Amino acid sequence: MSILVNEESRVLVQGITGNEGTFHTQQMVSYGTVVAAGVTPGKGGMKLDGIPVFNRVKDAVDNEGVNVSIIFVPPPFAADSILEAASAGIGVIVCITEGIPTLDMVRVASFIRSRGIVLIGPNCPGIISPGKTKVGIMPGPIHKPGTIGVISRSGTLTYEMVDQLTRAGLGQSTCIGIGGDPIIGTSFIDHLRRFHRDDTTEAVVLIGEIGGSAEEEAAEYIESEFNKPVFAFIAGQTAPPGKRMGHAGAIISGGQGKAEDKIAALERAGIRVIKNLGSLGETVKESI
């Protein structure tokens, strides 16, 4: 089992004719993802490696029965693309785009949350259920089917962690990059709940970083409800306050969002926090 996406996901690529959209469509297809349609307004009717392109998400839903969407659309138009997908009835939307204005995301979050739509991202690598489907930009080969769930605010740091897990012989049920922006569609908790219900998942790796309080909230949830082992890593212990560390959401401001506070909260909740970047794979292996 896996959560949110699997081999039956029929994926739509919004912005399929852009450079990134085209490149990652090919990557997803080689991984085995069923990319059923693409959307670029004005390019409707063309085909890209045999994948039909439509002008509107509605047409892709009506004609190809897509049920998951991945968005490669520049920041000024990305929120609109999310809303188009959500309005067209797509229930799982992955937004890769980095650089969406925060107030656009205030609007999007209000809209999708009140309608029960799952938005992964923005500013994220996407989601992969190894061996089944990849709806994202992560390198496929480092993944391996298995029983570890991974949730992360980061991109390459997640690849690093997944790679360690795979090398340690630990496969993954589903790996989700929830995104590095201040406002993202789903939180650690949203996916922890899903892993909680997912029988295949035996343990979860949670990769956090400075900024916000998502890790503290996750710690609270895990302590009160989550009954599988959780391993956490928090990036940014040496980050100075008041500086945005690459991710729009990775900033310590007003004394909030420090790595040490997050680590303390996680440890208080009984969660094993890995301090040494190189040792995650081995630590998880030894512990479960």
Next chain:
Amino acid sequence: MSILVNEESRVLVQGITGNEGTFHTQQMVSYGTVVAAGVTPGKGGMKLDGIPVFNRVKDAVDNEGVNVSIIFVPPPFAADSILEAASAGIGVIVCITEGIPTLDMVRVASFIRSRGIVLIGPNCPGIISPGKTKVGIMPGPIHKPGTIGVISRSGTLTYEMVDQLTRAGLGQSTCIGIGGDPIIGTSFIDHLRRFHRDDTTEAVVLIGEIGGSAEEEAAEYIESEFNKPVFAFIAGQTAPPGKRMGHAGAIISGGQGKAEDKIAALERAGIRVIKNLGSLGETVKESI
């Protein structure tokens, strides 16, 4: 039993120090309504016939545990008052105000509906559960406790109908004026569902008028799910198209909203439609 309001309702009056607010507060209190607090910004601390007045709805909720609100606030500020009550956690809000801009109500409806808050009105006489509580401006003495539920888009026409019921010896469980505006907080269907579940209510009188399609929608619902006798009256058979008949919502436009279509829809659904204004009381009495 009754729906939405009863003797345990602790009522807040928003706009209590205005002419209408003060007058109807006294009327409600004489009927037996528990008016626990009033709100007028800037008048906090005063008392009106012993009822404490606050600056903010929050204070009335915190100090007096009000759970129903009735709003007598001029049209430019009424939507704001509804939102204040809704944000403060009041679950049943009655808005008497006539003349609220439609786009204000678009906003209010979106807000309250997604949060499960019941808004009665605007532009309505309110709600009364005879013998228990009156949260409205209807004349109390014409009502009598009993088993008929009344839902109406009108004011005085409702009084007329209720008076006939009472004279015919038929009391009412709850009477609700849902309001005469194009956009109102709750529909016939919303309250029909409540009467459906309310054991005391044995029959329902539905008073509609031209404009919109609320009666047609109610007819459909009644036919498919509602299992108590329903009697209907539709005002405006002689109303010319394109003219607003007093109520902002009472207008036949684009060929839609005609009384004859509503009557036809109700009758198709097996509902007894009363044509003669004077005969409602007797008709209901004979039929149940």
Next chain:
Amino acid sequence: MKLHEYQAKEIFRRYHIRVPAGEVAGSVDKVIESARNINGPPWVVKAQVHAGGRGKAGGVRIADSLEQLKQAAKEILGRPLISEQTGPEGKRVTKLLIEEAVEIERELYLAMTIDRSKAEPVIIFSQVGGMDIEEVARVSPEQLMNEHIPFDMGWSPFVAKKLAYGLDPLPGPNTLKELTNIISRLYTVFMELDCSLAEINPLVTTKKGDVIALDAKINIDDNALFRRKAMADLDDPLEKEHLEREAAKYHLNYIKLDGNIGAMVNGAGLAMATMDLIKMAGAEPANFLDVGGGASEEMVTKGLEIILMDEKVKAIFINIFGGILRCDVLARGVLAAAEKTHIKVPVIVRLEGTNVEDGRKILEESDLKFMVAKDMNEAADLVTRAVSITV
């Protein structure tokens, strides 16, 4: 509140929705003068009255020369335009809109209004333009596209694209871009001006790729006029029937009808029901008049005066269910009106509710003759009787 076509087009211009070049004229001379400023012939002349079906009624003409233009202006200006929506007496035309003619490639339909059931604005778009949209809805509903704009979504450009890309055949990229722009601007007009309807029928495309609003209709939400003063100022009082104009001065909800039984009622629903009762009693209502739930003595007096100004009125039915409006207040208002005007027609009064006894007593003790009904059934009988006597 309805705007005239020329007013709506002025607004569209401000919001960069393209309309044909045009001018308004109130006289034949001004029409000719305007024509010189406008590309033509041919020119299009359009009667500026609030009435659907202007075209069929001869209110829209094409003139191929100044002569024809003059002729058309003479025929329309100053005369009543009788369309299926104006009633038999028609509406007098005092203003003409003279416009350049547009070479039409395709006629589309675009409108925005409020969906009452969903409590959301909705944009309606169709590739069948230039004809009655209700007709399209009836005959080929598949030609209608609807897009709702939930408040918590707000304007999102995809909505315009979704509509524009629904056309078949698809227009060229320029036309598509223009179309999506116009849809988005119409949304802005609607929201910024508190419209209840904003309609462009037809919205035409030209071979050059332009998209032009050939007609324009804007209704403003009456309840929002307090915050849209500029719109309120556009109100044309001549569009109202003269008694309605009079009633509006006193904030009375009065609508003139064609019958002979005047009615004064408190509350809109009861007023409509009373009209229906008059009809069922075999007569015709002369008006709708709601003096309001909380009417004052003065408003009752004014209301009665306005009913009495209508010469067709042969009898008056006063139907009051006292709630906020107390019956004694009503009775005093009626007496005041009776003293000022000379009531020569029978008056049937039916009072119920708050202070009903006081009210009835005041009426009974007065010098005036009223027929007092105890309930609706008795009132109906009295109306029937009044009709048989007066007709």
Next chain:
Amino acid sequence: MKLHEYQAKEIFRRYHIRVPAGEVAGSVDKVIESARNINGPPWVVKAQVHAGGRGKAGGVRIADSLEQLKQAAKEILGRPLISEQTGPEGKRVTKLLIEEAVEIERELYLAMTIDRSKAEPVIIFSQVGGMDIEEVARVSPEQLMNEHIPFDMGWSPFVAKKLAYGLDPLPGPNTLKELTNIISRLYTVFMELDCSLAEINPLVTTKKGDVIALDAKINIDDNALFRRKAMADLDDPLEKEHLEREAAKYHLNYIKLDGNIGAMVNGAGLAMATMDLIKMAGAEPANFLDVGGGASEEMVTKGLEIILMDEKVKAIFINIFGGILRCDVLARGVLAAAEKTHIKVPVIVRLEGTNVEDGRKILEESDLKFMVAKDMNEAADLVTRAVSITV
């Protein structure tokens, strides 16, 4: 992006949020000249640098005479201001804000920001103003009021009233009205300019009933600068460290730190983790540098050049997990940089992911000496070793 106080106050003025009369000056002469236009003495002089704790650091002075003013300006202008937030090297002051002094009755706190967990804007208001709000939150959290503005509610005046009427004791009606107006205007500023923070601390009331923003802080959402050109133009490049300024030209995410091990990484999370690893290995990171998931060869070259410009750097750690960025591209970028600059410090390279073999091969076959690590643990060891050699 942070605005200066004087820029934020200019914006407040435009939105009718009252601020003290004032002028900006870049020289002592201009300070004196400005003072003649401003009501005083006393005057207030404020250093215009992005740094909290200006007051304690001597960056805010009150001058009771032109003499004192001149003296204060001389002492502040052109010198570094060292506050708890600037670091030991401080920030050079190039602009002063001269303002009239305000007679303060009460000091309040008002701010608006985004609540990340709720994904909603939130207004924060407190009757304890003029001090660090984090301090207030820690010491007397009951003095903080929060009001969220859900997107599907939008601005509603009750929110301002709810906050203003939360004051104890309650100010007079005029002050209350001014306060609610300012709260509503701050909301408009925030939404219209895509702020991430808009703060007034203190917001003061005067005996006359005025409400004045004595200080002003506005941060603009960097992601929204593309649509807020006017705000982007207010950016003061002097506020950035010079290497950061250089990096920004190439759209590199570079932050200068105080350590001696340079780091070049792809991805922000991995870059932070790499800094942490350097620290755990017993060294100090010299910088944060994320060349981005999809960095080009040129960006890698530029990134390396910028690290090398930092004279403190004693070793460089390149940590790449190839996903979108292929390891061969990275390797070529490193070689290009090495050719242009003269790398004299040890370089530790750790490559993993897409085309890792090609990348390693390119590096190994070059003339340059790299220490190549196979995994993070090996990389950590090499960093530790590099530190022990170089320090």
